[in-house]
């Protein structure tokens with residue numbers, strides 16, 4: 001069993017912990033937290049050994065009556081691999097500790113690409129991560145774009161991608177984020193960081209991205225134009241996207257008109273935390289005009305990177321090939337809606 005440590009048990013970390021636990025070949029050796037908050041309490045209730053991420057704060061856990069298994073150093077030493085899900089910037093600072101322990105590490109998309117040896121997306125470049133010390137699972141938006149680009153590039157060739165990302169202002173629990181009543185071009189200058197980030201996975205891809213932030217918490221929505229090198233009809237493109245294991249093409253009869261109904265659907269089908277690990281592409285929106293493909297997709301920012309982290313664990317340790325890992329992860333999580 002692969003012993004997986006999770007350092008940073010917040011929005012991403014707690015989801016990755018549950019996904020790792022669901023795998024037949026992995027165990028959560030422990031999770032590290034900075035504060036004895038509600039997430040620390042639920043980690044203990046779920047039976048995850050809890051480690052203090054900052055030694056000076058051990059007392060806070062004692063005061064709150066939350067039992068610790070040790071410090072983050074001990075956790076990293078005991079693990080085969082560590083998933084760092086700390087806030088942006090902290091992951092990069094932690095790399096030195098992981099290297100000292102010779103423990104391979106996965107960073108998240110909030111870190112700069114050069115904090116890691118390689119950037120990872122399971123569908124696009126699984127093998128490039130094998131044997132590296134530090135890999136970065138790209139952000140929710142870059143993951144969503146990469147899953148779309150990979151099959152289109154393989155099947156039709158791509159001249160250029162143009163994507164406008166309508167981004168949620170914050171996650172549901174991020175009470176300090178906004179905007180509350182505004183629509184912000186974000187960033188105002190072009191391109192947004194997403195295009196260059198997609199280039200960490202597809203170095204030769206021509207891609208321009210623009211971003212806006214809106215007062216929403218549920219999901220991001222992408223308006224996509226891909227100039228293809230060939231001219232399939234829309235039905236062919238739809239078949240291709242339906243055949244991918246991490247893209248959910250929303251059928252017209254479902255009458256899902258936005259992120260609200262997508263999340264409602266995820267709750268109805270019993271998804272943990274109403275998570276949607278797949279890209280959600282509106283079937284009706286898939287349109288070809290000459291060699292220009294257009295579509296809309298919604299991305300659940302809190303969860304689409306979760307199966308990618310699980311695959312990255314196997315990739316960095318060289319434990320599996322891409323197809324086998326993706327299949328194992330999908331089956332263990334119950335992906336495919």
Ligand code: NAD
Pocket residue numbers: 007008009010011012013032033034035039053054085086087088089090091108109110111138139140171301302305
């Ligand atoms: P979060 O704030 O929800 O969780 C981070 C957790 O790390 C918190 O529990 C925090 O207390 C803890 N922490 C802070 N400092 C720490 C330290 N020194 N050691 C250990 N733990 C520490 O953040 P998040 O949304 O889970 O984001 C984590 C990473 O994942 C970031 O790089 C982010 O960019 C990326 N990411 C986030 C999303 C998203 O939408 N939330 C999507 C994809 C990728």
